Amino acid sequence: MITWAMFPFVRYTPALIVGIAGSLYFGATGPALWPYATALAALATLLIFWSVRQHTPAATDAAGALALLAVAGCGAALTQQATESRRADHLLRWADQVECYQAVVDDYTVARPTTFATTLRVQAVRVAGRWRRASGRVRVVLPRTTDLGAPQYGEVWLVNGHPSPSKPPLNPGEFDYRRYLELRQVYHQQFVHPDQYRVLRLDPPNPLIAVSMRASTRLDEVFRHYIKSKREYAIASALVLGLKDDVDAATKQAYTATGTTHIMAVSGLQVGLLFAAVSWLLRKLLGRARGFRLWSALLGLAVIWSYAFLTGLSASVLRATVMFTIIILGRAFGRQDSIFNTLGVAAFGLLLWNPFLVADVGFQLSFLAVLSIVYGQPRIARQLDVAAYFYARRRPWQPRLVQRAWQAVGGFLNVVWQAVALSLAAQVATFALSLYYFHQFPFSFLLANLVAVPISSWAVYVGIGLLVLKGVALALGAVLPAGAAAWLDWLPRGAAWLFEQLVWLFNESIFWVSRHLAGWVVRDIHVSALQMGLLFGLIATGLAWLSTRRLGWLGGLAALAVVYAGSRVAAARAVAATREFIVYSIPRRSAVGFWQGAAVEFVTPDSLPLTETERTYRLLPGLIQRQARSPRYAVGWRGTTIPVHCVADPDSAQGFRKPGPVVLAQWRGLRIGFVATRISSATQPTAVDVLVLRRNARLRPETVAAVFGPRVWVVFDSSCKIWYAARQDSSFRAQGFRTWDVATQGAFRCRVPATRR
Structure with missing residues (x-):
């Protein structure tokens, strides 16, 4: 029987999560929940005191249930209170009335090949010529040019124009970036040109974070200086400092396909390795000293928090550091036997600090993996006693060397089996979550982690050692004669060479598994x-x-x-019962899809095939969502199974302009027309249900009504310019047409009734 009184946070933390999740699901609108949550908490407290005096199981159970309900209510109220969009001065209140605004850079800057991206925290807006205090965050993107440096944390900007509300997904099944930003309290986006803003001053919102970011940048410069290979430098920086801007797409894909992406992010693995190394060293040197457990814990805390500070105090590092802090304190005060309660305390504290962490993938995976390892790894490991098996193979008459060989083999294979058990245990709890978020499962994870984790662990140790040696060399170089600096640099150079070789070996092992076990990845799995x-x-x-x-x-x-x-x-x-025609929203492209259940045929009428990136990010999510297999692709209607024919414009034969035929498609009773150039009203009248206008086709509403009928859906695909679609949209709507602009409204979807043939 479980004594729940010993594990209170095993109950309280799930209750808090239920309250937070309920608030996120139903929205943070409506009346304030704090009065109700406070009243519920007060009632639960009174009931607990009453149940203590009653000494009856029924009273105790009732008090416990009400206490859990109060915790859930407090979680919902906390989430509502933390939702910035509820503030009276939030940017959402001003909509497009904002003429310009002042904001501070309040996040890390993500460097992409052609752009920079960061988040601004709004301080004031100018509306109707007057400045007003305002709040809110804006995700901004600006071009990456040679004369424009990366935005720095704490820069105060004056930005001309107004930000736009974040856009919803434009195509079926696409990643909901708007929701992703909302969970980080960002509700607006803006592409900022270099001449659209200027830096007023440097005023960091949090000086500690500013110093931490600068320290992380200086450490990254050490790796950039000593590691010459671009690929190895990128992984080294990601492995030790968590900076992944320079990791190329091929490397990311290899790590994703082998289930080792978690190694590239500075999180629990690196913090745990650092603490384990410090604990081992202290135990070997001073393990018998008085008060060792307490002061070693304090020293361990100092080390991991210093590491968190030097890596920029990112969210993933802070999450792992807080979790290990609670575990270390629990062990120091003799509470290591209740590890589940300790993890519950860590999660509870993090969620009180930021309730939106409950929707963070890293938070979910981290705690589930640790819980699964703590519970499952010992149970899996007990299934095989590898060391005892090989130890039993020894015989008294065998030479001492043979006996030691049996013992060494047993010890080595036992370590391997323990690592296998740990990897299997981590996958047990994260299996469903991985399918839900990543739509794939790499069965090669076991081999990849078995090889990569030990190598990467040594690489982390050597990388941190390189930074320490460089710091020592700089300190000694400042007090020793000038000629000593060159000699002192040999130590960090040697560490850097070893570090680069380990990172190269780590990379090569991942790429080897990715190449040779490519078929071990089950892809395109949709789980609701x-x-x-x-x-x-x-x-x-x-x-x-x-x-x-x-x-x-x-x-x-x-x-x-x-x-x-x-x-x-x-x-x-x-x-299987759905039949749908879709005009996709892909920037500067024309692409349509004909869906019959899980079977689909994509057509690009502009005679240019879609790139792999366009297929991956625009079409693949919909394929995964419907579990589609073997989709067909047709370029310029060549090889398509869709019945199509062209209707020529009579005026085009007179030489006044290039021929501009109307392409007509008949699919499951749905009549679709595609027009890319101007046509005259003398074109043969053909009634259609949907008319797709491409490449700024110059058509007047009167011409469309005469040729295609007055009740046709007019769709502007993504090859049309924004100004053209806006002007034509208002013109067609004035004449009573139904219109759809896929660039602003998302993909156009037309369900075909089952009665049509």
Whole structure:
């Protein structure tokens, strides 16, 4: 029987998460929840005191249930209070009335090949000629030019113009970047030209973060100076400092395909490695000293927080550092036996600090992985006693060398088995979440992590050693004669050479696994939120059955498996019945899709095939969502299975302009017209349901009504200029036409009734 009183945060933290998730799901609008949450908390407190005096299980259970409900209510109220859009002076209140605004750079700058991206925190706006205090955040993107440096944290900008609300996904299944920004309290975006803003001054919102960022930049310069290979430098900087701007797309893809992306981010792995090294060193040198447990914990905390400071105090580093801080303190005060409660305390504190972390993928994966490792790794490892097996192979008559060889092999394979158990345990709890977010599962993760984690661990140690040696060399060089600096530099040079070789070996091992085990990755898996929850239920009930061997858990496992299979069948049946014509929103391109259930044919009428990037980010999410297999691609209608024919403009034969035929497509009873140039009213009348205008086709509403009918849908695809679509849209709407601009409104979707043939 579980004594819940010993593990309070195992109950409180899930209750807090439920309250926060409920607020995020239902929205933060509506009346303030703080009065209700406070009243509920006060009532729960009174009931707890009453139950203590009653000494009855019913009273205790009622008080506990009400306390959990109060914690959930406080979580919802906290989330509502932390939602910046509820503030009376938020940027949303001014809409497009803003003439210009003053804001401070309040985030890291992401450097891309052609752009910089960062977040501004608004301080004031000018509306109708008057300056007003304002709040809110704007995600800005600006071109990366030779004469324009990267935005620095703390720069105060004066920006001309007004930011626009973040756009929703433009194509089916696309990543919802607007929601991603909202969960970080960013509701606006703006592309800022170099002549559209100027830097007024440097005034960091948090001086500590500003100093930390500068320290991280200086350390990165050490790696840039000593590591000459561009690829190895990029991974070295990501591995030790968490700076991933210079990691190329091919490297990211290789790490994603092998399930080792987590190694590139400075998080729990690096913080844990650093603390483990410090603990081992202190135990070896001063393990018998008085008060060792307490002062070694304090020294360990100083080391990991110093590392967090030197790596820029990023969100992932802070999350891992806080988690290890709670664990270290729990161990120092003799509470290491309640590790689950300790993790609950860490999660509870982080969510009180920022409730929106509950929707952060890194937060979810980190805590689930640690929980799974703590629970599952010892249980998996116990299934095989590798060391004992090889130890038993020794015989008294065997030479001492043979006996030691048996022992060494057993010890080595035991370490390997422990690493395998750890990797398997981490995947158990994160399996469903990985499918939901990343739509793939690499079965090569076991081999990749088995090779990459030890190498990367040594690389982290050597990389930190390089930074320490460089600091020592600089300190000694400042007090020693000038000629000593060159000799002192040999130490960091040697460490840098070893560091680069380890990073090269680490990279090559990942690329080798990615190349030779490419078929071990199951891709394009779509799992809904409900199905993800069912998968978690399946895993939890399966673990419960393995632990207790009770048939009730096995029955629950079977029931959840049936429900999960039923949800997959229901989703497949729902998709099979759909027939849909889609005009996609892809910048400066024309692309349409003809969907029949999970089968699809894409056509690019402009005779240019889509790039791999366009397919990956614009079309692939929809393919994954519908579990489509083997999509067809046609370029310029060549080789398409869609019945099409061209209708020539009579005036084009007279030599006044280039021929501009109308392309007509007939699909499942839906009549679609494509026009890319001007046509005359003398064109043969052809009634269509949807008319797609491409490449700024100069058509007047009267011509469209005479040729295609007055009730046609007029769609402007992404090859049309913004000014053209805006002008034509108002003209067509004035004549009673239904219009759709895919560049601003997203993909045009037209469902075809099942009665059509």
